[in-house]
Amino acid sequence: MRYKTLGKTGIKVSQMCLGTWGIGGQGWSEYSDEERLSAIQTAVEYGVNFIDTAPAYNSGQAERYVGNAIEKMNNRDKMIISTKCGNEFVDGKYYRCGSKKKIMKQCEESLRNLKTDYIDVYLVHFPDPEVEIEETVDAVETLKKEGKILHAGVSNFTQEQIERAEKCCDIEVFQPQYSLVDRKDEELIRWTSERKIGVMSYGSLGGGILTGKYRHLEQFDPSDNRVRYYPYFKEPLFSPIMELLKDMDTIGKERNVPVSQIAMNWATQKEFISSSIVGAQSAGKVIENCKSFDWELTQDEIDLLDKKSEILLTY
Ligand SMILES: NC(=O)c1ccc[n+]([C@@H]2O[C@H](COP(=O)([O-])OP(=O)(O)OC[C@H]3O[C@@H](n4cnc5c(N)ncnc54)[C@H](OP(=O)(O)O)[C@@H]3O)[C@@H](O)[C@H]2O)c1
Structure with a gap:
């Protein structure tokens, strides 16, 4: 495993953060309790010290697994x-709930689910269009003063929203989507990183499409997050992603590594990414992902992938 500092929090985190949306058990493939627990334990055995979860991942179930x-x-x-x-x-169904009262309650529930008395990194998941950002972030600041959370951050915020949030609370962490198939927030991510805000990026495998497992359009249930949340498993993005995968296949064959490891290295070798979150529910997948950190892409390979993935920004 490789480690980086998570911005101004000063915490040394593994460059792979284990994502638990799938482990929570709604809208992703089904696994047994034992497999899910073993995925978490295996990640830790392979050097992962960073786990991302949320109360919205199956109504607290992911937090309870953690x-x-x-x-x-x-x-x-x-x-x-x-x-x-x-x-x-x-x-x-997912609902935004950014009122101060609700956030104070959610934090108590998360502490109970996680069986802990403090949360290392506490993020506003999405801005709530019906609540002023100041109210939401003030709740997070109050929780920090109470010692229930150690570091505050935001996810899925724009630059303007981050600047508003910063007036009420020290924003130390940002969680945007970032991968070879989603580079639209790259400028924003650079900006946050320059402000010493630690960046933990999500969807590092594009919801799974960057594993190379999907080579034909498949039918998913509309509630499956691969099609409900991510746009990659349907046109117009599916075909250009298949083209990108051909370049990744070439690198993978030369190096004898799976394409998922190329996607992980491409993201984590960017100086503005502290840690990439990957969701995996079995020990085998976790091990394969952790092995990304046994090797590195060359700068030429990164430049090639940068160039080839640019086309996806035009859709
Ligand atoms: N802040 C936000 O708004 C936000 C949004 C989305 C996600 N997140 C966080 O980021 C995490 C990662 O994103 P994500 O889970 O949505 O997508 P992801 O990590 O890009 O992809 C997850 C998918 O990839 C599959 N996978 C993982 N490793 C694999 C491997 N080695 N071989 C084959 N398939 C593999 C998983 O399969 P299995 O499920 O079968 O193991 C799952 O279907 C989430 O779990 C969550 O913690 C945050």
Whole structure:
């Protein structure tokens, strides 16, 4: 595993952060409890010290898996846990919930689910269009003063929204989507990184398309996050992504590595990314992803992938 500092938090985090949206168990492939717990434990065995979760991941279920795994491993002090507020999942639907009252309640529930008395990184999941950003972020600042959270951040915010948030609270972490198939926030990410805001990027495998597992258009249930949340498994993006995968296949064959590892290295070798979050629910996939850090792309390979992925920005 390789490690970087998460911006001004000063925390050394693994360059792979384990994502738990899938582990939560709604809208992704089904795995047993044992497999999901083993995925978390295996990540830790392979050097991952950073886990991302949220109350919106199956109404707290993902947080409960994380809490149970950490209790079993008895290693709370060694783990950096990131969870979120301002978004919830009720009866199969996601709702924004950025009021101060709701966030104070969500934090108590997250602490219970995670079986801990502090959260290392606490992020506003999405801005709530019906609540002023100042109210939402003030709740997070209050939680920090109370010692319930150590570092505050935001996810899916624009530059203007981050600047507003910064007036109420020290924003130390940003969680945007970033991968070879989604570079639209690259300028914003550079800007946050220059301000010493630590960047933990999500969707590092484009919801799975950058594993090379999907080579033909497939039918997914509309509630499956591969099509509900990500646009890559349908046209117009699917065909240009298949072209990009051909270049990744060439590098993969030369190096004898899976394309998913190329995607992970491409993201984490960018100086403005502290850690890339990857969702994987089985020990085997976690190991394959952790092995990305046994090798590095050359600058020529990065330049080629930068150039080839640019076309996706035009869609
Ligand atoms: N802040 C936000 O708004 C936001 C939004 C989205 C995600 N996130 C966070 O970021 C994390 C990562 O994003 P994501 O989970 O949406 O997408 P992702 O990590 O890009 O892709 C996850 C998909 O890739 C598959 N996968 C992972 N490793 C694989 C491997 N080695 N071989 C084959 N398939 C593999 C997973 O399969 P299995 O499920 O079968 O293991 C899953 O279907 C989330 O879990 C969550 O913590 C945050």
